[in-house]
Amino acid sequence: MKKLKNNALFLLYTVLLGAIVGGIIWAFLRVMNLGIEFIWDYAPSKLGFPFYTVLVCAVGGLLTGLWKKKFGESPEDLEVVIGKVKKTNRYPYSNIFSSLVSAILPLLFGASVGPEAGLTGIIAGLCTWVGDRLRMYKKEVEELTRIGLSATLGTIFRSPMFGFFEPIEDDRDAVLPKSTKLVLYIAAILSSFGAFILLGRLFGGSGGIKGIGAGTPSLNNYLWAIPLIIAGLAGGFLYLAFHKLTSLIEGRLKKFILLRAVAGGLLLGISGTLLPLTMFSGEHQIELVMDSAEKLGAVMLLVTAVVKLLLTNVCISSGLKGGHFFPVIFCGICLGISMSLFFGIDMVFCACVTTTALMGLTMKKPLATVMLLMIVFPPRYIPIMLCAAVIAKLIPIPKPLTVKKG
Numbered sequence: 001m002k003k004l005k006n007n008a009l010f011l012l013y014t015v016l017l018g019a020i021v022g023g024i025i026w027a028f029l030r031v032m033n034l035g036i037e038f039i040w041d042y043a044p045s046k047l048g049f050p051f052y053t054v055l056v057c058a059v060g061g062l063l064t065g066l067w068k069k070k071f072g073e074s075p076e077d078l079e080v081v082i083g084k085v086k087k088t089n090r091y092p093y094s095n096i097f098s099s100l101v102s103a104i105l106p107l108l109f110g111a112s113v114g115p116e117a118g119l120t121g122i123i124a125g126l127c128t129w130v131g132d133r134l135r136m137y138k139k140e141v142e143e144l145t146r147i148g149l150s151a152t153l154g155t156i157f158r159s160p161m162f163g164f165f166e167p168i169e170d171d172r173d174a175v176l177p178k179s180t181k182l183v184l185y186i187a188a189i190l191s192s193f194g195a196f197i198l199l200g201r202l203f204g205g206s207g208g209i210k211g212i213g214a215g216t217p218s219l220n221n222y223l224w225a226i227p228l229i230i231a232g233l234a235g236g237f238l239y240l241a242f243h244k245l246t247s248l249i250e251g252r253l254k255k256f257i258l259l260r261a262v263a264g265g266l267l268l269g270i271s272g273t274l275l276p277l278t279m280f281s282g283e284h285q286i287e288l289v290m291d292s293a294e295k296l297g298a299v300m301l302l303v304t305a306v307v308k309l310l311l312t313n314v315c316i317s318s319g320l321k322g323g324h325f326f327p328v329i330f331c332g333i334c335l336g337i338s339m340s341l342f343f344g345i346d347m348v349f350c351a352c353v354t355t356t357a358l359m360g361l362t363m364k365k366p367l368a369t370v371m372l373l374m375i376v377f378p379p380r381y382i383p384i385m386l387c388a389a390v391i392a393k394l395i396p397i398p399k400p401l402t403v404k405k406g
Contacts, residue, residue: 011187014147017130018188021123021151022195028104028119030205035108036280053110053279054269060109061265061320065258067105068319071098073257075118077316078323082167085124085145093125106320107281109265110272112311113322114281116156123152147185151192157325160189162371212290212333212376213348221346222384228339228350229388232357233395235305235335239328239362240401242310246317257319264318271311278308281322282330286376289334290347298341305334324362329376332358349384352377356385360392 044052068074074095075081085091103118127148146167154163164185199205253260272279277289289296296304312327332355340350355376360369366389373385 011184013130014144014184014188015191017127017144017148018151018191019195020126021148021188022155022192022197023199024123024126025119025152025155025192026196026199026205028100029115030203032104032107032115033205035104036110039108040110051273053272053276054266057109057265057269057272058262059265060105060111061262061268061318062258064102064105064109064265064320065261067098067101068261069257071095071102073319073321074099074102075121075321077321078117078120078325081117081121081124082149085149086167089143089145090128090131091121091124091145093129096122096125096129099125103322106315106322109268109320110279111264111268111315111320111322112278112280112282112308112327113315113320113324114283114326116153116323116325118322119156120149120152124149143181143184147188150185151188154189155192155196157372158193158375159371160193162368163189165371166365166368210287211378212286212351213378218346221349224343224345224350225353225384225387228336228345228353229357229391231335231339232332232354232388233361233392235309235331235354235358236361236392237397237401238306239309239313239331239358240397242313244401246310246313250317260317261319264315264320267314267318268311268320271307275304275307277304277334278311281326282308283326286330286333289330289337293337293341293347298338301334301338301341305331305338308334325359325372328359328362329355329373332356333376348377349381352381353384353388356388357392360389361395361397364393366390366393 039056049055072095076084081091099118099122103115103122106113107115124145127145131144149167150163152163153166154160157163250260268279277285289301293301308327308331312324312331316322316324333351335358336351336354337347339345339354340347352373356369356373359373360366363369366386369389369392370382370385374382377385
């Protein structure tokens with residue numbers, strides 16, 4: 001009876017924790033979007049300064065560098081956060097406030113990164129802190145940080161099943177949780193997602209990535225699947241090559257925190273002035289690209305995809321850190337639409353196949369890749385997405401392009 005009562009109480013704590021996670025994510029994204037609106041919509045309309053983008057990005061790099069110089073390098077890459085949680089079932093929480101500021105600064109100043117890396121580390125630390133105060137539940141508490149991690153990923157990407165499978169897919173030591181623990185995972189993910197949606201409807205907030213339509217592909221379009229997969233794989237290898245290059249430069253300049261951040265800000269500002277679509281995570285620009293594809297043109301979209309793949313790595317390595325998932329999805333869509341304009345194939349089909357292949361190569365997790373991209377593309381494309389993701393998984397990555405994490 002006592003055990004049943006403890007399990008019920010712990011389930012309640014887990015649901016509450018999930019709701020808190022959803023609230024934190026909503027508040028973070030709400031503050032971020034309000035800040036972006038002020039810096040990039042309101043302020044320039046009042047100032048009319050011709051080099052506003054370069055100046056703001058340089059100032060953003062300077063502020064980020066000064067903050068990191070004082071409080072240390074954070075946030076950590078998403079892969080590093082997940083790796084630490086898998087290894088120890090914990091994540092440090094002594095620097096949550098400084099990590100919060102470090103995570104939001106690059107996003108406010110237009111860095112080509114997403115919010116997932118910073119938010120995941122912050123919430124993992126919070127879950128560890130809560131677990132340390134619930135020591136009466138010994139075995140269950142060990143899972144609390146993992147549960148919070150899954151809830152965070154599922155909510156940020158608006159895909160609960162992605163949050164569940166991404167941390168465990170292709171992990172040889174990972175096993176599906178037992179039924180009792182599985183209930184806790186599902187409860188936390190759904191309560192987090194529910195709180196996020198509820199707060200968004202009550203007080204407004206980010207709607208996230210919108211689906212880009214069903215498309216009307218003919219049988220002839222499917223004959224282009226292999227060339228489109230190859231195009232996506234090429235984009236993936238390009239991303240990895242840029243990642244390797246910028247990581248090597250970061251290693252050489254590791255001690256020069258301020259120099260790296262300011263240089264990254266300047267490069268971001270110059271790129272944003274010449275190619276505005278290379279700034280920000282790309283999450284809210286997908287609809288713009290779909291609506292203005294013909295006006296932008298195939299060449300411009302292709303150049304934007306390539307430059308943004310580079311710029312995302314430049315931002316991360318220079319200290320303007322964040323996640324790469326949203327920018328890479330955006331690049332895959334730009335690449336796919338450019339292929340559509342070049343060869344006259346259905347736009348949504350092209351974007352779907354190239355994006356899946358690109359993400360599949362960088363993630364090497366077919367199931368998680370498809371679950372992530374289901375928020376963008378129609379369910380009827382799941383079979384072709386699975387094919388593209390599996391092919392990407394089977395393609396080996398040459399050693400020169402691999403980068404050691406952590």
